[in-house]
Amino acid sequence: MAFLNLQNVSKSYGVNGRRQEILRDVNLEVQNGEFVAIVGFSGAGKTTLISLIAGLIRPDEGKVTLSGSEIIKPGPDRGIVFQNYSLLPWLTVFENIFLAVEQCFPDWSATKKSTHTEKYIAMVNLTAARDKRPRELSGGMRQRVSVARALAMDPQILLLDEPLSALDALTRATLQDEISRIWSEDKKTVVMITNDPDEAIYLADRIVPLTAGPGATLGPSFAVEIPRPRDRQAINHDPHFKKLRREISGFMLNSKGERQTAVTKKLILPDIEPENLNLPRMNWRKTPLRRSEIKEETVK
Amino acid sequence: MNETAATSIPIAGNETSSVAPKRPVATKPERLDWPRKMISAIAPPLISFAIFLFVWSQIAGHVKVSFGSIPGPLAVWKQAEVLWNDHWIERQKEAQFYSELAKRRADFLAKNPGESFPDVKYAGPPTYFDQICTSLETVFTGFFIGSLIAVPAGILCGLSRPIHNALNPFIQIFKPVSPLAWLPIVMILVSALYNPPHPWFEKAFLTSAITVAMCSLWPTLINTALGVASIDKDYLNVARVLKLGWWKQIWKIILPATLPYIFTGLRLSLGVGWMVLIAAEMLAQNPGLGKFVWDMFQNGSSQTLAQIMVAVFTIGIIGFALDRLMLLLQRLVSYDAKGI
Numbered sequence: 001m002a003f004l005n006l007q008n009v010s011k012s013y014g015v016n017g018r019r020q021e022i023l024r025d026v027n028l029e030v031q032n033g034e035f036v037a038i039v040g041f042s043g044a045g046k047t048t049l050i051s052l053i054a055g056l057i058r059p060d061e062g063k064v065t066l067s068g069s070e071i072i073k074p075g076p077d078r079g080i081v082f083q084n085y086s087l088l089p090w091l092t093v094f095e096n097i098f099l100a101v102e103q104c105f106p107d108w109s110a111t112k113k114s115t116h117t118e119k120y121i122a123m124v125n126l127t128a129a130r131d132k133r134p135r136e137l138s139g140g141m142r143q144r145v146s147v148a149r150a151l152a153m154d155p156q157i158l159l160l161d162e163p164l165s166a167l168d169a170l171t172r173a174t175l176q177d178e179i180s181r182i183w184s185e186d187k188k189t190v191v192m193i194t195n196d197p198d199e200a201i202y203l204a205d206r207i208v209p210l211t212a213g214p215g216a217t218l219g220p221s222f223a224v225e226i227p228r229p230r231d232r233q234a235i236n237h238d239p240h241f242k243k244l245r246r247e248i249s250g251f252m253l254n255s256k257g258e259r260q261t262a263v264t265k266k267l268i269l270p271d272i273e274p275e276n277l278n279l280p281r282m283n284w285r286k287t288p289l290r291r292s293e294i295k296e297e298t299v300k
Numbered sequence: 301m302n303e304t305a306a307t308s309i310p311i312a313g314n315e316t317s318s319v320a321p322k323r324p325v326a327t328k329p330e331r332l333d334w335p336r337k338m339i340s341a342i343a344p345p346l347i348s349f350a351i352f353l354f355v356w357s358q359i360a361g362h363v364k365v366s367f368g369s370i371p372g373p374l375a376v377w378k379q380a381e382v383l384w385n386d387h388w389i390e391r392q393k394e395a396q397f398y399s400e401l402a403k404r405r406a407d408f409l410a411k412n413p414g415e416s417f418p419d420v421k422y423a424g425p426p427t428y429f430d431q432i433c434t435s436l437e438t439v440f441t442g443f444f445i446g447s448l449i450a451v452p453a454g455i456l457c458g459l460s461r462p463i464h465n466a467l468n469p470f471i472q473i474f475k476p477v478s479p480l481a482w483l484p485i486v487m488i489l490v491s492a493l494y495n496p497p498h499p500w501f502e503k504a505f506l507t508s509a510i511t512v513a514m515c516s517l518w519p520t521l522i523n524t525a526l527g528v529a530s531i532d533k534d535y536l537n538v539a540r541v542l543k544l545g546w547w548k549q550i551w552k553i554i555l556p557a558t559l560p561y562i563f564t565g566l567r568l569s570l571g572v573g574w575m576v577l578i579a580a581e582m583l584a585q586n587p588g589l590g591k592f593v594w595d596m597f598q599n600g601s602s603q604t605l606a607q608i609m610v611a612v613f614t615i616g617i618i619g620f621a622l623d624r625l626m627l628l629l630q631r632l633v634s635y636d637a638k639g640i
Contacts, residue, residue: 056537074540086534090556099552103542153542 002029003189004053004157009062011048022048024215026062028208030157035183035190037200038218039248040210041256046193047083049210050161053191054080066157076104079150080159084166085142087134087149094130097121097149104153120152123182140171144178151182160192164199173232176202184228197248201241202230209248211255219251371606376613379606387427397422426587432614435588438505439577439622442512443570449513450520450569451562455554457521458528475518479511479576483583486510504586511580516573520565527561528554563630570626574619589615 006028012021022045030036040046051057052064055074064071066078074080087096098117105113121127124144134142143163150158163179164172180203183190194200200207201224209219222244226235235241353373360372371379405417426434457464490507501509535557539549581590589611596607 054541056540074537075543076541078541080541082534082537084534086538088535088538088553088556090559100542103544103548 003032003034003067004028004030004191005063005065006053007063007065009052009059009064011045011052011057011059021215022213023052023059024217026216026218028218030189030191032189033187035192035203035205037192037194037204037207038210039194039197039200039207039252040216041212041252042195044210044213044216046195046210047161050080050159050191050193053157054078054159076100076153077156078159079153079155079157081143081146081150081161081163083162085134085139085146087142087145089134092131092133093121093126093137093145094118096134096145097152100149100153117152120148123151124148124178138171139167140175143167143175147179147182151188155188157189157191160190162193162195165195172199177232179203180228180230197245197252200248201226201244202232202235207244207248209251209255212252219255222248365605366600368602371609375606376609379603380610382603383428383607383610387429390424390427393424394422397424428592428610431588431592432618434505434586435577435581435590436618438508438581438586438588439512439570439573441505442509442577443516443566443573445509446513446515446517446569446573447520447566450517450565451524454521454524454562454565455528455550455558457525458531458558459554464525464529471518471521474514475522477515479515479579480583482511482514483507483580486514487584502586504584507584508577508580508586508588508590511584512573512577515576516569519568519572520562523561523565523568524558527558527565530561531557560630560634563626563634567623567626567630570622571619574615574622578615 006026009023009026010021011023012019014020026049028036038046038049048057052059053066053071055064055071055078058072071078088099091099094117097120098113101108101113101117105116108116118127118130121130124147126141126144126148129137129141134145137145143166147160147163160179164175167175176199183203192200192203197207204224207222207224209222210216211219224240224244226238226240357372357374360370360375363370401420408417409415453467457467487507490503490510494503494506531554535553539553544552577588578590578593580586581588582594585591585594593608593611596604596611
């Protein structure tokens, strides 16, 4: 059985009348030590998917298991890097990470906890900013603190929820390199969510596209067979890269296209019938009634 | 020439002046800028204060009341000086009393060794400054009691919908109740329940403090509840991922995240408390500023009005100072420095 397993997972939000299905029948298997990227459009339910794996929400149907046991609630065995960093603004970089370390390894001595914290601050190159508060850091630095916090918990699996989407292109590239380096150092299982196919190909072993929502589901896997370490410049000319990119983009655009055709439109047609002035009118109603026609049509 | 065009206000319809050149405002060196800023910050309040004093002094002489005319600014200032001097005279008397007492005690003990000398306290009237101190003590005691109730209750309200729904009717009903309505109830309860052989506090003090607490806890409670309810969900997710315990979650996440709200509430509370205190002291006869005003009103001497006006200014200035103090604390403790 796979390390992380999602079986027929569905999730809807909202009350009965306006219930909207976000994820439908999602199946995913992730092997130990694998780097999987899930690529999807914004609003497709990517964050819902990662929240399900993290245990922040429960699926309506189906089951999420990590090394055989079902995920019921969040825990430090699944380190999550939130999209908007989620650092505590009243704590310094050190304190933010230390809080996580303290919570995960309560039996350690104080010195061991601090050295462990320092180690991960150094790993993301933030030793100089150790005592700064998140407000004083740039977006990229904040995201690195967030990554360090997740790694310092020594989780079985690292969940990255669009970790780089809020950053500018240059910072993004630097952090991609950094994530790649850190991953190659300790080969943790990683599930990364992204909206950028290039980023996914550069970082992941396997890419799973998420179809457009609502009722999104996972498409077929695309294995990335580009040897590591990958070179950002050279990769652009790699025929495999080009092929993958074309296939993934093609699949995603197709899924979006299919969705759009199933839209039911409600049209209010203008009333073009001439007014009948002979009809008696109630005197308080100054304007005559118009019969606008509401037409419903489903375009396939 | 250019400068006058740039600084003049464009007049509607006047084409030539409204098409002022859109170049950036001439940047003058900063050292020339700051005195002007200082003047524009200080001059208007000074001028308005001068106008206020002038109008007051003009009106004062013309309004006759039962004991002469309304005092002008100078008379009030003179009374402030009188109160100040009284304070030091009283202090001198007190010191003299105690030094004489010590002498008598020594004489007594020398003549009758082994016997105890009765413990006598100076019984002079409290001076104006003693009364200010009593008022401050009372308001801080009441404020402290109120906050001790309001902050935890607010956190619980913010955390749990059912608790919020349970407490909300009480908050809504008791919040608008005037201190004057609470006071008799508190007075009766205090005199019924608080009868220790060696009281730590006087009853009047306790009555005023509890009344202040009753009236001042609402803004803190409501603000704390609001703060807790509007905590960023991400922080709570962090707490869930880290599996923080209930206490640790309160202590490490909820309290720091809510601190700016709590301090806004505390600041409002202290303001309300100070306002309530004067009324409470008048009726409870707690030896503070409120009692001072009441006593002055009762004795009806020719200095009455002037001394009450001194009290009014004192109350105002202390209230302002307390507000600034809370603002300072708020800025010190809150992580979000946007307020600065």
